[in-house]
Each structure stands twice: as C-alpha cells, then as structure tokens.
Amino acid sequence: MNSDRFSLPIPAPDVLSERCPSRDVLRHMTSRWGTLVLIVLCHGTHRFSELKRNIGGVSERMLAQTLQQLEGDGLVLRVAHDVVPPHVEYSLTPLGQGAADRLRELAAWIEDNLPAFLPAQAA
Amino acid sequence: MNSDRFSLPIPAPDVLSERCPSRDVLRHMTSRWGTLVLIVLCHGTHRFSELKRNIGGVSERMLAQTLQQLEGDGLVLRVAHDVVPPHVEYSLTPLGQGAADRLRELAAWIEDNLPAFLPAQAA
DNA sequence: ATTCAAACTTACAAAAATGTAGGTACTTCC
C-alpha cells in the first residue's frame, strides 16, 4: 500500500531518473570489467587466477576491486577455503545469474553482429 | 572461406579476448550515457533537447559526445534540417534497434529486481 | 534593440578509473 501516515511515495524504479538507485546497479553491471566477470561466471564457479586468465587484459587490482563490488551488490558469492596457498572460489548468486543472463545475451548479440560494425570501426 | 593465399585466420568474435573489436562495441554500448540514449531512442525519434530532458543528469557536452560515438558506430542516425534555429533528429538504425532491445531488457530486469538489490545498497 | 531558442563547440578543471610495481604469508617442490 506504500502510504501510511509516515511514508513518502516511492517512485517506480527508472534508470532514466537521476536519483533512482537502479542507475547505480546498472553502472556496476556495465562497468568495464564487471560485465566480463559476470559473463565468465555464467560458466560456473571460478578461482581468482582462473578469472584473470579468462578475462583478457584485466589487472589483478581491477579484478579484485570488481569482484568486491559485485559481491557488495549481492551478485557474486565469494567462498574462501582457509588453506595455504589460498584457495578462493567465486560464483553467481541467484540474483547474479539473472544479471549475467542478460549480459551474456548482449555480448552474444554483439559477437553475432560484429560484421555489421566493422565498416564503422574502420573510420 | 576465410583463407586464400593472403588472409590470416580471423578468430571468432569474443568479448573475453583483449583485442577483439567486439570489446570496443561493448564499451560504447555500455558507456554511462550510451546505454541510456539507446534506451530512450527505443521510443522513437527524438531531438537533442528532448534527449537531454529525458535523460536525467546528462550534460550537453556528454550528450553530444555520446551521440557522436553512437553515430560513428552505426547505431544512431542523425538527421539535421538546415533551418534556424537548428532542428536535428536522432533515431536508431536497424543495428541500433537490435542493440537497444537488449539494453532495454537489461534495464527492465534491473528495475523489476531492484528490491532484491536494496539490502545490499544499504551497506 | 534586446532577448530567446536550438544544437552544438571549446577551454579549463575536477573527479574517477585504471595501470604499475612492489609487498605479504605460507607451503611445497627442486
């Protein structure tokens, strides 16, 4: 019902409005490395070093930072086994799975249509 | 057949590999304002000032720059009527339509699932 | 004559993202 004596009306989520929290979620999911991490994790659980190998060009610093952000958003689950050398596994939460599915579709579409982009890339 | 005497093998498009051009396309489409511009243009042709009004928080500078980038990628079509004051219309190319559809789905998914993110946002 | 509007552009400044290099802890292998 969203309106007792004390509550203000909550506007519907809308990425087009500046202050909507959905904007932040969108930015995290579409961040340079965030998108790629989520796509890789679609294929199942991975360790830090595996992610680094799979995602061409990512630095350790950026990978660690991105993973923390995604974990903070509840998209990625981090499980550390307390052994030496360290062994940490990253996977998608159910929420992350939903996010990653959409991103995978986007990436797949780009890959499928890449020829259509190439003429433009030339310029 | 992709291999006469002079051609090098062209690897399949893959956003995970550093040098694949699909990476650049992905970055443009998922740029801060690029995503939002494409989403708005889903609803049809718009003028510069309309886009600015519809996309909360965008500056003229960023909007102009983003539109040029999307036009350069062949996603957006710019039509200028030579009158004064200027009248310019932006719309999606067929390619842009495909791109925008995927982004709209992503945005819609985020908006629909925003409640699931809010606990995480608190921290 | 002044103001206004459109769709930009430009210069400059500030903020954010990213990269590089190095360090840590501990264990196992050579």
Added chain:
DNA sequence: GGAAGTACCTACATTTTTGTAAGTTTGAAT
C-alpha cells in the same frame, strides 16, 4: 637455500571520463 604459486593489498602515477561555464550562429518574437 631459492623459486614458485595463491590471492590478494597498498602507494603512486597516469589516463580517461566527466562536469562547468562560456561562446557561436541566425532568425523570429517583444
């Protein structure tokens, strides 16, 4: 003993992105 592997963190420098404010052009409205 020394090297390698794991999953990071930290300081620092550089690059990229973004914002702000101002200027441009031309005709029409006041």
